[in-house]
Amino acid sequence: MRPRDLVYVWQIPVRLTHWIVALAIAVLVATGIYIGNPYLRGGNFLMLYMREWHLVFAIVLLCAVVWRVVWLFVGNQWSSWRGFVPFATAGWLDRSVQTLLWYMFLRRRSPDEVGHNPLAAMAYIGVYGLLAVEIFTGFAMNSLPWGGWWSTAFGWIFLLVPINDVRLVHHLVMWLLLGFLVHHIYSAILMDTEERSGIVSSIVTGYKSILRHP
Numbered sequence: 001m002r003p004r005d006l007v008y009v010w011q012i013p014v015r016l017t018h019w020i021v022a023l024a025i026a027v028l029v030a031t032g033i034y035i036g037n038p039y040l041r042g043g044n045f046l047m048l049y050m051r052e053w054h055l056v057f058a059i060v061l062l063c064a065v066v067w068r069v070v071w072l073f074v075g076n077q078w079s080s081w082r083g084f085v086p087f088a089t090a091g092w093l094d095r096s097v098q099t100l101l102w103y104m105f106l107r108r109r110s111p112d113e114v115g116h117n118p119l120a121a122m123a124y125i126g127v128y129g130l131l132a133v134e135i136f137t138g139f140a141m142n143s144l145p146w147g148g149w150w151s152t153a154f155g156w157i158f159l160l161v162p163i164n165d166v167r168l169v170h171h172l173v174m175w176l177l178l179g180f181l182v183h184h185i186y187s188a189i190l191m192d193t194e195e196r197s198g199i200v201s202s203i204v205t206g207y208k209s210i211l212r213h214p
Contacts, residue, residue: 003212009078009115010206017068018203024061028054029174055142062135078115084125092118110194114210127180130173137170
């Protein structure tokens with residue numbers, strides 16, 4: 001059996017951001033579904049309560065996303081923007097092809113990666129893009145009853161897209177994020193089983209078990 005080394009990959013800010021985003025999405029989905037379809041008795045009071053929590057965790061999500069973007073420029077090599085932008089690192093294309101072949105069952109074992117593999121990194125770019133869409137469309141809809149600086153900051157969206165379409169996009173993106181969540185959990189368990197690198201536990205401890213190379 002080839003020897004392995006414990007490598008400190010995910011720094012504390014990355015791990016905290018991961019779990020804060022996960023918590024925020026869970027609360028936003030639960031409260032958002034109720035706001036769109038009030039299935040519990042409680043009248044205006046419960047609706048107001050749900051809307052307040054929805055706004056609070058939308059702000060939490062915004063702060064977490066902004067902080068993760070900042071950490072792209074101050075974090076370690078596995079948190080750096082270079083690991084997410086195509087062709088920013090040496091061998092990116094070859095690693096992408098090898099990873100794709102493994103996903104398609106045309107390669108026996110997955111390529112050795114310490115941080116995210118190239119395809120996963122690009123997927124995360126897409127996920128954070130979807131989160132940005134959710135934040136802007138959500139704050140735009142929130143600006144309607146509030147007015148003031150809310151309308152100044154986000155009301156311009158309705159000049160480009162009708163309100164019903166903004167609401168529809170906000171709803172559809174929620175389901176896309178839930179679909180990614182299912183895939184994310186599945187692929188993390190799959191990679192952990194195949195690589196035996198401790199991917200699942202690494203988002204708690206920060207450490208992965210990496211095969212030692214000469």
